[in-house]
Amino acid sequence: xxxxxxxxxxxxxxxxxxxxxxxxxxxxxxxxxxxxxxxxxxxxxxxxxxxxxxxxxxxxxxxxxxxxxxxxxxxxxxxxxxxxxxxxxxxxxxxxxxxxxxxxxxxxxxxxxxxxxxxxxxxxxxxxxxxxxxxxxxxxxxxxxxxxxxxxxxxxxxxxxxxxxxxxxx
Amino acid sequence: xxxxxxxxxxxxxxxxxxxxxxxxxxxxxxxxxxxxxxxxxxxxxxxxxxxxxxxxxxxxxxxxxxxxxxxxxxxxxxxxxxxxxxxxx
Numbered sequence: 001x002x003x004x005x006x007x008x009x010x011x012x013x014x015x016x017x018x019x020x021x022x023x024x025x026x027x028x029x030x031x032x033x034x035x036x037x038x039x040x041x042x043x044x045x046x047x048x049x050x051x052x053x054x055x056x057x058x059x060x061x062x063x064x065x066x067x068x069x070x071x072x073x074x075x076x077x078x079x080x081x082x083x084x085x086x087x088x089x090x091x092x093x094x095x096x097x098x099x100x101x102x103x104x105x106x107x108x109x110x111x112x113x114x115x116x117x118x119x120x121x122x123x124x125x126x127x128x129x130x131x132x133x134x135x136x137x138x139x140x141x142x143x144x145x146x147x148x149x150x151x152x153x154x155x156x157x158x159x160x161x162x163x164x165x166x167x168x169x170x
Numbered sequence: 171x172x173x174x175x176x177x178x179x180x181x182x183x184x185x186x187x188x189x190x191x192x193x194x195x196x197x198x199x200x201x202x203x204x205x206x207x208x209x210x211x212x213x214x215x216x217x218x219x220x221x222x223x224x225x226x227x228x229x230x231x232x233x234x235x236x237x238x239x240x241x242x243x244x245x246x247x248x249x250x251x252x253x254x255x256x257x258x259x
Contacts, residue, residue: 010242012235020234024242028249036248046244128242144234 018140020132030121033128034091037117043069052079063088067096083112093118098132100143111139176209176216 010024026033036042040057048054048071055078056070068082080101087095097112105111116131134140183193197217200206204223209216 010235010238012231012238014231022238024238026246026249028253032249032252033245036245036252042248042252046241046248144231146234 014140014144015131017137018134020134020140020143022128022130022132024128026126026128027124028126029124030119030126031091033119033126034094037094037119038090056080061085061088070101083115086114091119100146103139103142111135113139113143176218178214178216182217 008025010022013021013023015021036046038059038061040059043059044054044057047069052071052073054070055072056068058069059065059067061067063085066082066084068080070078070080072078082099082101083097085094085096087093094115094117096115096117098115099108099112101108103111112135114133116129116133118127118129118131120127120129132140132143134143179190179193179197182188182197183190186193188196197206197208201208201217205220207218207220209218
């Protein structure tokens with residue numbers, strides 16, 4: 001895996017009870033980051049976790065338009081997210097709702113989070129901030145806890161990547 | 171002298187830009203759940219972060235952070251590939 005020109009790693013902070021803030025810098029102009037974030041063919045290449053395959057990757061990029069991502073995980077389980085674009089200011093700002101379709105509540109849409117994604121470019125480096133605001137603190141906490149499982153999966157994928165790389169080198 | 175790693179609450183008032191009652195309230199909650207340790211010395215009180223108690227919180231956010239790290243590393247790879255194309259077009 002290419003690790004040159006990396007502008008550090010993502011940081012996650014919890015600025016308030018219902019919020020998650022994800023920050024990462026990219027060695028690319030905002031226009032390109034915006035494009036990779038909003039073009040289905042490109043989203044398919046990075047958003048998904050290692051072992052899952054895409055079932056749906058729809059992006060209707062306009063204010064009031066909707067988006068939906070559905071992937072199938074290794075065990076066959078389908079995982080879906082969808083939302084609606086509230087504000088689009090290409091290439092610097094996207095405000096959209098995000099609903100986790102597997103959320104164990106009667107009406108997942110009522111539990112939508114509001115994501116504000118900002119791409120700020122300086123000297124060719126773009127800082128991405130994704131501020132996620134949940135309706136309730138328990139939703140925020142469940143969202144964070146979901147990382148436990150996928151984080152585990154990701155580690156296994158990394159191990160596999162490493163094994164393949166070592167195999168090739170041998 | 172301040173014991174190593176300990177802070178007076180007054181120093182925290184300065185550093186956080188919060189009022190003394192606000193800082194006292196936060197410290198009270200943090201003490202109650204064991205996230206800060208307190209040492210009393212005469213009429214002063216010193217506070218220190220309780221590292222081991224913070225670890226579960228760190229781990230909790232940490233795995234979420236790792237998930238996003240891998241995802242955004244992959245976005246970085248996509249960008250690296252797009253870049254030369256965009257720049258020459």
